[in-house]
Amino acid sequence: MTTTGPTTPRMGVSSGEILSLFRDVPDGLTKSDVARLTGLSRTTVNQRLDGLLAAGLLVPGPEEARTRGRPAGQFVVNRARGVLLVADIGATALRAAVCDLGGHVRNEREAKADVTAGPQSILTIVEKLFAEILHDIRRPPEAVLGIGLDVPGPVDFASGRVISPPIMTGWDRFDIRGWFAGQYTCPVLVDKDVNAMAYGEQRLRYPDVPHLLMVKVGTGVGTGLIAGGQVHRGADGAAGDVGHIHVTVPDVTEPPACRCGNTGCLEAYAGGWALVRDLREQGREVATVDDAVRLIRAGDPVAVRLARRAARILGGAIADMVNLFNPRVIAVCGQLAHTDELLFAGIREIVYRRSLPLATRNLQIVRSDLDPHAGVLGLAQLLVDGIYSPERVQELVDRATT
Amino acid sequence: MTTTGPTTPRMGVSSGEILSLFRDVPDGLTKSDVARLTGLSRTTVNQRLDGLLAAGLLVPGPEEARTRGRPAGQFVVNRARGVLLVADIGATALRAAVCDLGGHVRNEREAKADVTAGPQSILTIVEKLFAEILHDIRRPPEAVLGIGLDVPGPVDFASGRVISPPIMTGWDRFDIRGWFAGQYTCPVLVDKDVNAMAYGEQRLRYPDVPHLLMVKVGTGVGTGLIAGGQVHRGADGAAGDVGHIHVTVPDVTEPPACRCGNTGCLEAYAGGWALVRDLREQGREVATVDDAVRLIRAGDPVAVRLARRAARILGGAIADMVNLFNPRVIAVCGQLAHTDELLFAGIREIVYRRSLPLATRNLQIVRSDLDPHAGVLGLAQLLVDGIYSPERVQELVDRATT
Incomplete structure (x- = not known):
């Protein structure tokens, strides 16, 4: 040189x-x-x-x-330099919040909305909630330094687009960033829901635990991996998509059909929708996963038996993840995490039996502490990291000085 | 402040x-x-x-x-400021090398040695080889800036001790660093073999691929994970220990016993030792994994059939890893990686059938390019990172200036 x-x-x-x-x-x-x-x-x-x-x-x-x-x-x-807008978009409901640059929620709103209604419908609701909460705290759109959304499907993090989602009808490759571009000039981050949840839980509850696995057991099953304190999204944003790993259950001769088109997937045995299906087959009147959870909590013997079985099957899959990934903490969130200790007992039983002693001697399997706010808080943390990144700071400085 | x-x-x-x-x-x-x-x-x-x-x-x-x-x-x-000593300790053989500060091998030696002979026996051989290769290139022990060893068992990376190894009799918690402390004053790094191999392969052959999985199919089965360009060792150094994940094979009513004491482990179906066992049961005269590989390469129909079955079972486990970890490259090493295309065909068949399309669209499943030198080269890269780390450089500077 x-x-x-x-x-x-x-x-x-x-x-x-x-x-x-x-x-x-x-x-x-x-x-x-x-x-x-x-x-x-x-x-x-x-x-x-x-x-x-x-x-x-x-x-x-x-x-x-x-x-x-x-x-x-x-x-x-200057913590009041701007605000962050975040939306945690679930399968049947969404939560929007405005946060300060410390990642703290200043104001939030919830709405019922079916994600299969498609991106236009859902993002119109999000945009409306964003406008309301900004108005409530009396800040203009120009004060927004970052927007974050999480969704229940695989995301190509670089482009911010949902890719081949199993349940998000109409969202495939939809330009989410473009949707907000007219109203806001800030960067828009899109991530898979359980990634944001995992990051929120790790940063705010387990800051000293670099390797954490968040398992969401709601309608489906998914995981978010934190490796070395960072979200591990994998090469295509598909990391943690364990709902469709193939499971063999000894007493089952004909594996159940999954909503993905295959048979024998983990969530076709242990996801909330599979539990609803099995309860109906047993003559119980349940329409939703929440109904199933209520039945389990009420001690219905059939519901308890089915939930215990689902927990053990889930435990088998988690045992494999422990052997491969060796996390210090496994946090479980989603509706089925609220079936008292039933789910945890089943998971722990199989994990401690099947995983290597070295990988389980210090392992904690716990309920997510931030659930159901983990997504919103995780998005805020991801945005704060972005705002204070050298590249973004330089951009803000350049914009102010040239 | x-x-x-x-x-x-x-x-x-x-x-x-x-x-x-x-x-x-x-x-x-x-x-x-x-x-x-x-x-x-x-x-x-x-x-x-x-x-x-x-x-x-x-x-x-x-x-x-x-x-x-x-x-x-x-x-x-100053690339000649010092040298690095590395030893790749396998189950039945070991390889020692001296490298420059660019990570290039300057001289190396091999020896047959059974790791179950215990640490004193094996480390005596390593020490002797180190002395010989240093002598050959005319450098004194004081020129050694780092020593790296990899072993076929789980390692607590922080302490450099082997922990509860399934096959390394006598090595549990042995003070490997202490062994070298009398002769050398430099840091000693100990890692699991497949971690070093994964890092070597990634740094030297796939530097632009941040997420890589190295699968070693030798006597047993193990994996090394590179996440974000770094070795993912997990919370206890147990990450990648997939040889003992539980596998269910539909046509098997009584799962085979594993050397770990459990039944139905992946390597009890698909490891080299299991293949040797199955070939013997079928009347073939094989004593070692190399014998089995020769039989497969010679086209023995029983050997080919058994290898194909092992490859599919392995493929099922790798499909799960793809769904959880979403690597861009899977490199396969170990003796069974040298059965021509047989192993790869079986693995690819199941991975592409069972893993999510999103995770396989850009996935490469290839033979390790560096095998059998991946371990030595990976250790050298890990040591080079250490030598040029801010902490280590500061230490060398402080030692020279005070």
């Missing part, structure tokens, strides 16, 4: 990394602090801080700080 | 990060280049480069570079 190389710094001296210094320090930092902490020249520090101030990402520290003996000239992160 | 904070830089200005700038630039960089690329003050640049020069990690660029019109005052990475 000669002396006429690139002029953009290649190393950790971006505006984003400077901003990250401030995020852990509520009382703020002075320019001298930054120069000392980074070894950067005074010129570079001034330039970076001017950009962050112009972008409104940093603000001068509050007056009262000085009266507590803090030196003048301090800067702090 | 007041002005009397920590003085150690918290950001990307460590000696290790400066060194990383030089690693991609064979012709070297001047002090001005570094100042310009990093935005660091001249004082800081001088201080960091002096440390790296004192530690021998950087050296002045070669004289001849100047005659090609390069400016004076250039520095380059």
Whole structure:
């Protein structure tokens, strides 16, 4: 390399990394602090801080700080710089929320809506709820720095499109980002529901556990994997799609048909819809998964027997996941996680019998603590990561200074 | 935070990060280049480069570079600063090698050795081979900057100890690091064999593929996972231990006993040892997995039939892994990977039938390209990462300057 190389710094001296210094320090930092902490020249520090101030990402520290003996000239992160809009879109209901840049929910709304109604119908509802909650907290659309949606189907994370979803009729490759582009100028993130849930649970409840598996047992069965503190989406966004792994149950000669078209899938035995099917075959009057859960909680003997069987089949699949992935925590969410200890007893029985002792000696199998808010909170965390990423900070700085 | 904070830089200005700038630039960089690329003050640049020069990690660029019109005052990475010793310990043989700081093998040796002979016996052989290959290339033990070993069993990566290994008799919690501490002062890394293989394959053959699964089908069955370009070892170092996942085969009424004590494990159907067992039951004279592979390659009809069945059972387990982990590449290594296309045909048949289309549309299932050198090369890559990590570089700099 000669002396006429690139002029953009290649190393950790971006505006984003400077901003990250401030995020852990509520009382703020002075320019001298930054120069000392980074070894950067005074010129570079001034330039970076001017950009962050112009972008409104940093603000001068509050007056009262000085009266507590803090030196003048301090800067702090501007948590009111903007807000985040998130929507957790389930199979039959959705939840929209507005969060601050700390990832805390400021306001939220729920609505009943069947995801099979298609993207136009569902996104119209989401857009309406977003407008309402923004209005409630008196912030304009321009204040929105990020939008996040999660959906009950596989997502190509890079393009933000749902890909070949088994249950989301009409959503295949629909341009979700384009839908919001007219109203909002911020980035739009789309993820699979259980990925967002897994990330929320891990970041907010198990921040010291880098490897976590979230298992959602609702109408279907799905998992979200956190590996090394990051969502593992896999090569095509298909990671965690365990609802359709093939299961062999010894006493079953004819494997049940699955909604995906195959037979013998995990969710055709252990998903909520399969439980509803089996209860009806046994003459019980159930229409929904919630009905089934009520029957189990009421102690109906047939319902309890079927749920116990489903739990053991689920446990067999989870035991394989433990051997492959070796998480420290398995958090279970979804309607069937609310059948008291029944589901957990069945899962634990099989996992501790079949998985390697090394992989289970410190394993915790617990109910999700954030359910049913895990999706909304996980989306907010993903958006906050994005906002404070070096690339995004640079973009905001560039927009403010050029 | 007041002005009397920590003085150690918290950001990307460590000696290790400066060194990383030089690693991609064979012709070297001047002090001005570094100042310009990093935005660091001249004082800081001088201080960091002096440390790296004192530690021998950087050296002045070669004289001849100047005659090609390069400016004076250039520095380059010192690839001869030290060497790495690695040993790939298999069930019945081991391979020891010495590598340079680019991860290239400079010299290597093989030996037959049964891992069940125990750690003292095996590590004595490794130590002897290490001494021989060092002597061959005329470097003293002090030149060794890192030692890496991989073993056919689960490893607690943090402590470098083998934990509850199914086949490594006598190795449980043995202090492998302590064994080398008298002779060498460098860090000692211990990993599961298939983890090192997976990392070698990914770094050297699929550097643009962040999610890769290495499946080893030798005497037993095991996998190594690369997630986001990093080895996924899981919470206890047990990730990838799929040899003992429970498999149900429709036509089997009594599941075969496994060497782990359970019945119906994957490797009790599809591992090399199970194939040897089945061939013997069918009257074939085979003593080892290599014998079985020879019989399959020779087209023996019974051997071919049994191998095809094993491949399909393996394919069923791999299909589940694809649904959970969604890799872009599955590389297969181990003796049974050398049964021409037989194994691959069986695996592909089941994976493409059972896994989700989204997860298989871009999936490649291939023979490991580096096998049988993947372990040695993967260990060298892991050690190189360690040598050039900010922490280790700082340690070498501190040792040289204080």
